[in-house]
Amino acid sequence: xxxxxxxxxxxxxxxxxxxxxxxxxxxxxxxxxxxxxxxxxxxxxxxxxxxxxxxxxxxxxxxxxxxxxxxxxxxxxxxxxxxxxxxxxxxxxxxxxxxxxxxxxxxxxxxxxxxxxxxxxxxxxxxxxxxxxxxxxxxxxxxxxxxxxxxxxxxxxxxxxxxxxxxxxxxxxxxxxxxxxxxxxxxxxxxxxxxxxxxxxxxxxxxxxxxxxxxxxxxxxxxxxxxxxxxxxxxxxxxxxxxxxxxxxxxxxxxxxxxxxxxxxxxxxxxxxxxxxxxxxxxxxxxxxxxxxxxxxxxxxxxxxxxxxxxxxxxxxxxxxxxxxxxxxxxxxxxxxxxxxxxxxxxxxxxxxxxxxxxxxxxxxxxxxxxxxxxxxxxxxxxxxxxxxxxxxxxxxxxxxxxxxxxxxxxxxxxxxxxxxxxxxxxxxxxxxxxxxxxxxxxxxxxxxxxxxxxxxxxxxxxxxxxxxxxxxx
Amino acid sequence: xxxxxxxxxxxxxxxxxxxxxxxxxxxxxxxxxxxxxxxxxxxxxxxxxxxxxxxxxxxxxxxxxxxxxxxxxxxxxxxxxxxxxxxxxxxxxxxxxxxxxxxxxxxxxxxxxxxxxxxxxxxxxxxxxxxxxxxxxxxxxxxxxxxxxxxxxxxxxxxxxxxxxxxxxxxxxxxxxxxxxxxxxxxxxxxxxxxxxxxxxxxxxxxxxxxxxxxxx
Numbered sequence: 001x002x003x004x005x006x007x008x009x010x011x012x013x014x015x016x017x018x019x020x021x022x023x024x025x026x027x028x029x030x031x032x033x034x035x036x037x038x039x040x041x042x043x044x045x046x047x048x049x050x051x052x053x054x055x056x057x058x059x060x061x062x063x064x065x066x067x068x069x070x071x072x073x074x075x076x077x078x079x080x081x082x083x084x085x086x087x088x089x090x091x092x093x094x095x096x097x098x099x100x101x102x103x104x105x106x107x108x109x110x111x112x113x114x115x116x117x118x119x120x121x122x123x124x125x126x127x128x129x130x131x132x133x134x135x136x137x138x139x140x141x142x143x144x145x146x147x148x149x150x151x152x153x154x155x156x157x158x159x160x161x162x163x164x165x166x167x168x169x170x171x172x173x174x175x176x177x178x179x180x181x182x183x184x185x186x187x188x189x190x191x192x193x194x195x196x197x198x199x200x201x202x203x204x205x206x207x208x209x210x211x212x213x214x215x216x217x218x219x220x221x222x223x224x225x226x227x228x229x230x231x232x233x234x235x236x237x238x239x240x241x242x243x244x245x246x247x248x249x250x251x252x253x254x255x256x257x258x259x260x261x262x263x264x265x266x267x268x269x270x271x272x273x274x275x276x277x278x279x280x281x282x283x284x285x286x287x288x289x290x291x292x293x294x295x296x297x298x299x300x301x302x303x304x305x306x307x308x309x310x311x312x313x314x315x316x317x318x319x320x321x322x323x324x325x326x327x328x329x330x331x332x333x334x335x336x337x338x339x340x341x342x343x344x345x346x347x348x349x350x351x352x353x354x355x356x357x358x359x360x361x362x363x364x365x366x367x368x369x370x371x372x373x374x375x376x377x378x379x380x381x382x383x384x385x386x387x388x389x390x391x392x393x394x395x396x397x398x399x400x401x402x403x404x405x406x407x408x409x410x411x412x413x414x415x416x417x418x419x420x421x422x423x424x425x426x427x428x429x430x431x432x433x434x435x436x437x438x439x440x441x442x443x444x445x446x447x448x449x450x451x452x453x454x455x456x457x458x459x460x461x462x463x464x465x466x467x468x469x470x471x472x473x474x
Numbered sequence: 475x476x477x478x479x480x481x482x483x484x485x486x487x488x489x490x491x492x493x494x495x496x497x498x499x500x501x502x503x504x505x506x507x508x509x510x511x512x513x514x515x516x517x518x519x520x521x522x523x524x525x526x527x528x529x530x531x532x533x534x535x536x537x538x539x540x541x542x543x544x545x546x547x548x549x550x551x552x553x554x555x556x557x558x559x560x561x562x563x564x565x566x567x568x569x570x571x572x573x574x575x576x577x578x579x580x581x582x583x584x585x586x587x588x589x590x591x592x593x594x595x596x597x598x599x600x601x602x603x604x605x606x607x608x609x610x611x612x613x614x615x616x617x618x619x620x621x622x623x624x625x626x627x628x629x630x631x632x633x634x635x636x637x638x639x640x641x642x643x644x645x646x647x648x649x650x651x652x653x654x655x656x657x658x659x660x661x662x663x664x665x666x667x668x669x670x671x672x673x674x675x676x677x678x679x680x681x682x683x684x685x686x687x688x689x690x691x
Binding site: 027030031034046047050051054057058060061063064065066067070071080086087088092136137138139142155156157158160161162165181182184185186188189192193197212213215221222223224226227230231241247248249250251252253255256263265266267268269270271272273274275276277278279281282283284285293295299300302303304305308397 | 476486488490495496499500503579580582586615616620646652655657660665667674678679
């Protein structure tokens with residue numbers, strides 16, 4: 001199955017196309033409108049700042065002790081009968097998972113929602129290995145049927161409206177055309193139930209991995225996650241190494257923040273805590289549980305005190321829901337697994353700045369993402385830091401640092417700096433600029449595509465102030 | 475070197491040096507101070523707001539309410555445990571009713587399709603509930619396996635009214651969960667739902683379409 005291609009390199013064209021697509025704009029406007037209000041209402045009874053502080057502290061504490069916690073997690077998972085595997089990058093994780101599937105003769109696997117599996121393109125890898133991976137979350141299922149990637153980390157099919165979904169289900173599964181959401185949902189339920197029973201392996205992500213108890217926590221509304229991790233004989237959970245928390249009691253505050261930030265729900269329908277495979281006396285549940293811990297660039301982000309904050313993310317998507325850029329161009333425009341503000345600070349680490357140099361600039365720096373982030377990631381600061389990295393003025397810690405460096409721009413700023421620090425040259429320069437204002441160009445490349453070119457004022461500010469003082473004193 | 479060793483080495487030899495772990499103050503998760511009546515009212519209000527149904531039943535006569543409920547919902551085949559007092563009382567009361575009781579104390583491999591296609595409802599006990607979010611908590615056992623609360627289209631859960639904690643945090647800490655985690659622990663807050671089709675809520679997408687909580691007072 002070929003997936004419609006979007007790339008971060010083509011961000012500008014993709015964003016331009018999305019802005020010119022009334023359907024996409026209407027779908028996103030409708031979907032995002034209510035989400036901000038719902039989030040605000042869900043926190044109405046809370047001391048939100050204190051809760052965010054706690055959430056941020058829990059994540060920072062986990063990161064401060066990360067290597068130790070990963071070892072504790074491994075030990076306690078193994079004690080619970082969960083087999084733990086480590087992968088340096090997405091390819092290695094894919095190989096590990098494919099091998100586990102092959103060892104069990106799996107031809108069909110069902111998958112719960114997992115962003116890290118999207119990040120490592122697991123479905124495509126499995127398909128090449130002759131294993132069909134079927135997404136079980138309704139949104140993911142629709143997106144997969146439509147041969148697309150998710151456009152939001154919580155609501156994968158948010159870019160599609162009811163009519164489009166009706167057409168997808170009709171074209172791909174032969175379902176009778178209908179605009180009735182209950183009818184379509186019931187049909188998907190029936191289609192999926194057969195797949196749950198037929199699947200040899202269930203693959204899921206992890207929301208929180210608890211070091212203290214070796215427990216894997218999964219947050220969901222549909223029950224597909226519970227099906228995926230309970231019905232097939234083998235359950236493989238895959239997670240980024242940063243998802244670990246120290247104690248079981250660290251989970252309730254993060255869960256409270258996650259469900260309310262993501263969709264404005266007080267709580268999701270299911271909170272599933274997996275503590276191991278079926279015991280000999282138990283009658284259902286998988287007979288084997290595997291946990292695959294994936295680094296894929298995370299330990300590199302971890303080296304830098306500032307960039308490290310990216311790893312606090314609990315994948316709620318609130319930054320997307322509140323971003324004026326995301327809500328207008330949609331998730332596909334970014335061309336990356338994680339779109340929106342979090343994607344713009346995470347993807348440069350995962351893919352390098354050569355491919356993603358446009359993303360840190362896909363922001364008005366309005367600050368909304370940082371304001372709503374439940375774990376207080378200073379996203380705007382990190383966007384600025386990555387812009388610096390891209391023009392070669394950071395610490396060079398991100399792959400591809402300096403890729404956006406432009407000699408003319410550097411020379412222009414150097415010249416500006418010299419002028420601004422030499423008062424005599426500045427004064428005569430501004431006077432001359434004022435006299436020559438008719439000669440300034442009206443087109444300045446991309447800048448003037450949507451803006452009017454700046455023109456020096458007839459009279460300088462200094463001269464204006466002088467005149468003003470003279471007049472008020474006389 | 476293995477991937478494991480490489481990853482751990484990189485994390486331990488951090489360029490910017492060791493990190494300080496901040497202390498966490500969990501005060502915001504406690505101190506709700508609700509009375510038992512408030513807890514129950516809150517639980518009921520929240521779980522009904524997400525499409526759960528609550529029926530208040532008497533401690534002595536709850537099985538009578540169960541029989542009426544099964545009749546109203548046209549439930550013919552009910553799956554339930556055997557050893558939990560709830561299951562025992564239900565089995566006793568339903569022995570004479572026109573209801574087929576489906577045993578769940580057998581390996582799922584032997585009756586998977588039957589469970590997916592021929593069971594109208596599953597009856598489970600609950601460990602208790604959480605007032606703050608309107609959630610039930612369940613620790614599936616060999617008597618009440620994991621899928622009993624998930625696969626049948628209707629889930630009937632029995633809750634003791636005096637087993638409602640204020641918050642998830644307090645439930646976990648007060649009951650010492652970290653010392654004693656089972657193979658599977660669940661919070662359930664309403665029937666299965668989705669809003670993936672243009673944000674329109676639909677129930678029963680993969681799990682139960684209906685969740686009915688019988689609260690024993």
